[in-house]
Structures are given as C-alpha cells and as structure tokens.
Amino acid sequence: MSSFLFFFAKNIREVNLIIEQGNTSSKVAVYKNGQIKASFVYKEFGVSVVAELFGKYAFSKGIFSTVVDADEELVAFLRSKLQFFVFLDENVALPIKVEYETPKTLGKDRLAAVVGANYLQPGKNLLVIDAGTAITYEMIEASGVFLGGNISPGMTTRFRALNHFTKKLPLVTEEDDIPLIGTSTETAIQAGVVNGIVYEMDGYIDELKIKYPDLLVFLTGGHSFYFERRLKNSIFADINLVLTGLNRILEYNVEN
Incomplete structure (x- = not known):
C-alpha cells in the first residue's frame, strides 16, 4: 500500500x-x-x-x-x-452557560442532554426531558443559558416504589394499552403511573409555553419512545441526545 x-x-x-x-x-x-x-x-x-x-x-x-x-x-x-x-467534570469547558447553583452535583447525563439539544437546535428555547430511572426536565434559553431543571421518579422507579413501600400492591410493568381509569389493582397502578407521568410532562410543557411560546421539546432516555406517542404536545424524540451532547462537548474542547 x-x-x-x-x-x-x-x-x-x-x-x-x-x-x-x-x-x-x-x-x-x-x-x-x-x-x-x-x-x-x-x-x-x-x-x-x-x-x-x-x-x-x-x-x-x-x-x-x-x-x-x-x-x-x-x-x-x-x-x-x-x-x-x-x-467530564464541573471544570470542563462547555459550549453553553450554566447557571445551576451546584454545578459539582449536576448530573453529567443531564448536562450532556442539554448540550445535545442546544447543538441540534441552536438559538431556540428548549425543554429537555430525559425519561429513564429518573425523569429530568431541563430548561435552556435561546441565548444558550442553562437555567436548571427538575428531577422526578421514572416509570420503573414508581412501579417498584409502590410495590416496595406497601404490603399488598403487586409489582407491575407498563403495557401498550393503558386505560384512563383502572378496573383492577394491576391496571389501576399502570394507569396511575403512566398517565401521571404523561400529565406531568404535558403540564411542564404547557406551563413553560406561557413564558416561551416558541418552546421546542426534546424527549430522550430509555422510555422516551414509550411516552412520545402519548403526549399531546409535539416533541423531538432522540434516544442518542446525551451521546450527541458528549460528542459536542468533546469537539468544543478540541476547538478551544
């Protein structure tokens, strides 16, 4: 050769x-x-x-x-x-501005998801929802300022908590068809957990759209595609958002 x-x-x-x-x-x-x-x-x-x-x-x-x-x-x-x-730690240079009060305790996956969304949709007001073991909600403004976010128990975590912290409730898992109102203990848990998360997600989106009418929403994480079709709001589902954010952070540090 x-x-x-x-x-x-x-x-x-x-x-x-x-x-x-x-x-x-x-x-x-x-x-x-x-x-x-x-x-x-x-x-x-x-x-x-x-x-x-x-x-x-x-x-x-x-x-x-x-x-x-x-x-x-x-x-x-x-x-x-x-x-x-x-x-990746709190000392690594980032392509966004972070206003989180405790950057040392900020989850790296949360940070990377925000960077990934900002890379894919620069100059936009973005809500990033990561549906995994925990559900995180992150807000980054069009100016590139990461304001912070909220953390909530994920779907599997909720199912397990109901089983673990009660004496008689069974451990159940999600199904494709979830009723609005459960007609058995099993479907009552499924409907309560799944619908509760859907209302939670749509609620955050609706409230943030009052302040940011042009808000775009990214959904990622292991359960992202399960909830994508259940939300009333339009979203971008991207299972690789965290990885894309990590790649962006890497390239940003190479460039700078």
Whole structure:
C-alpha cells in the first residue's frame, strides 16, 4: 500500500470515542463528522471492553462521562491511548452557560442532554426531558443559558416504589394499552403511573409555553419512545441526545 493510500485509509477510520456510564449500564458510541456511526450498550464495562473497541476503530479523541465512581484504571487507559481525552467534570469547558447553583452535583447525563439539544437546535428555547430511572426536565434559553431543571421518579422507579413501600400492591410493568381509569389493582397502578407521568410532562410543557411560546421539546432516555406517542404536545424524540451532547462537548474542547 502506498503512503498516500495508507494515510487516506487511516484517516477514514479516525473517529471519536464517546462513553456514557450510567447506574445500570454503559453506552459507547462512535462518532465521525458529528454523526453517530455505531453504538453499543454494556452491562459489564471496563478496560477489556474498551480495548476491544480500539482494535476495531482508530480512535484519536474521546470523552468519558460517568454518574458513578470513575474506574481509575479505565481513565488511565483512555489517557494513554487517545491523543485528546476529556473526563467530564464541573471544570470542563462547555459550549453553553450554566447557571445551576451546584454545578459539582449536576448530573453529567443531564448536562450532556442539554448540550445535545442546544447543538441540534441552536438559538431556540428548549425543554429537555430525559425519561429513564429518573425523569429530568431541563430548561435552556435561546441565548444558550442553562437555567436548571427538575428531577422526578421514572416509570420503573414508581412501579417498584409502590410495590416496595406497601404490603399488598403487586409489582407491575407498563403495557401498550393503558386505560384512563383502572378496573383492577394491576391496571389501576399502570394507569396511575403512566398517565401521571404523561400529565406531568404535558403540564411542564404547557406551563413553560406561557413564558416561551416558541418552546421546542426534546424527549430522550430509555422510555422516551414509550411516552412520545402519548403526549399531546409535539416533541423531538432522540434516544442518542446525551451521546450527541458528549460528542459536542468533546469537539468544543478540541476547538478551544
């Protein structure tokens, strides 16, 4: 292979490594030119998993975000393998202004989701809803100022709480068809939890639209597509919003 072809092939493969480590699983994405090319979800995650990915992709830049205690061995491995590495904490430069009073305790997934939405819809008033273990509501103004947000129990968390903190209520899960009024204990729980979340989401949207009539809404998280079709308000559903935000934070730090 000529030196030109080798250089061309090498650069075709150069991509960004995006790692989002959550409470129960870890997501890894491969980004190139601002677009996601591949993504993976792992229950068990560590150096061995990442080492395998380095065998498949020529990563030159990467970002690691975690909501649990960081694996120092993994961080050291990433620093040694990447030309440019960002460990996301409260000291990392951001493409938005954060007015949150306690930035050190601000969830990295919450922050990344807001950055992702702002990247996809710049100059817009945005509400970002992340429906996972918890449901978070984040508000960023058209000026690029992140005002803060609210945290509420997620759907599965609510189901489990009703079962755990009562003596007779069963543990149930969501179904496709949810009645307005339950006709059994099981459907009463399902209707109460699911409809309660729908009214909660639509309520936040309606209230914020009073102040921001042009408000755009992003919905992400593991349960985003379950609620997308149930909301009365128009929204953008993007399961990869946090990953897109992490990639934007990485590129912003490379540029600056």
